[in-house]
Amino acid sequence: MRSTFILSLLAAAGLSFAQEQYTIDPESVSKSDRQTWCDNQETQCPLICLQLPGVNTMNTISNDCDPDALTFNCVCSNNVTPNVTQYSQTLPYYICTEWGNQCVKACGTDNICSNECRADHPCGAQHPSPPNSSISSTMPATGTATGGNKPPVTGFGGAAATTAAGGKGAASAMLNLGQSYGLAVVFAGVFAGFAIIL
Template sequence: MICTKIFLSLGLVAPILAQSNYTFPDGFDLNQVESTTKSGWCRGQLNNCPPVCGGSAKVNRCDSETLEFTCTCSNGTEARVEDYQGTIPFYVCEANYEQCISHSSTQDGDDKCIAGKEECGSKNASAPTTTSSSPTSSTTLSSETSSSPNGDQSGNDATATDSSDSSTPTDGAMSLMQNCGLAGFATVVVAAFTLL
């Protein structure tokens, strides 16, 4: 019973710990970005994470409301997506430039905005690489539950999975790890041993 509580606790904490370390630039107002635009940005982030990782991402998530994302490569390292076009940091950088210019009233202010834009990612994630990839990657686009003006609640979750044609004996375990995390996997392992 104690093990189950520990695993459940880990399951609640792990997604929080897995979030990216990216923070919005000073002055950026997320509320000025349309929800359809944010969804498009998340699609771009999800599409560009695997190539940034050399072809395969272990964890690839993006929340289309908050723009919080996770891009963890198959070797367990966080991808440095800030350097690449078509990622959340790139889109935010571009939008921050537009917001900055619209609020600027002096040449010095414009120069600061332009200097900020020069920090936007410039690498192409789909450029050819020589890194090999593993057969499975998973991406998840999610939207927090929100209330509409008439009080209805709605939530959107979209998941896309790309797998190669050949399966391996670890595909089931990897799928469980990707969808449920370490806590879910550990719970299944403990349950299997108790049945023996």
């Protein structure tokens, strides 16, 4: 019986994974959690819209969420519905995460099954889109941009982190300086503590 349930759950997951949509029974989650999920979805919608080209306002055409049915609408001011599955703190993210929790619970003590629930069905951004291209007009030119005039999306500082003298940017140098002084303060505190005790 349990293996039939797990197989049907994994088969359904395979179909929903291909569509990047997961479904759960809304009643399997507390009403307060579902309301929080919807509140977060409605908060994220305008912020996600700002990532779309040509959108420079947080006004939306549609932004609502139903915690009873676990459905939502997010339509940006440019009449585009963004792919909110690529973001955390959205309803699809919470549903996907809860789907994983329920899958793991159904696996019981089978660690391989539990691992497959999460590893084969990740939630959130797997291939995030680069930020709105209008950002490049407000950012100073620092090094070579990738993909035309778009800023790189490879972490903090991007290309700018390696353009200063010696291959290290100012932010990197300040971080190293802060780490050194922080460590010195910790050691001084430890030694002062021992001095007071003795």
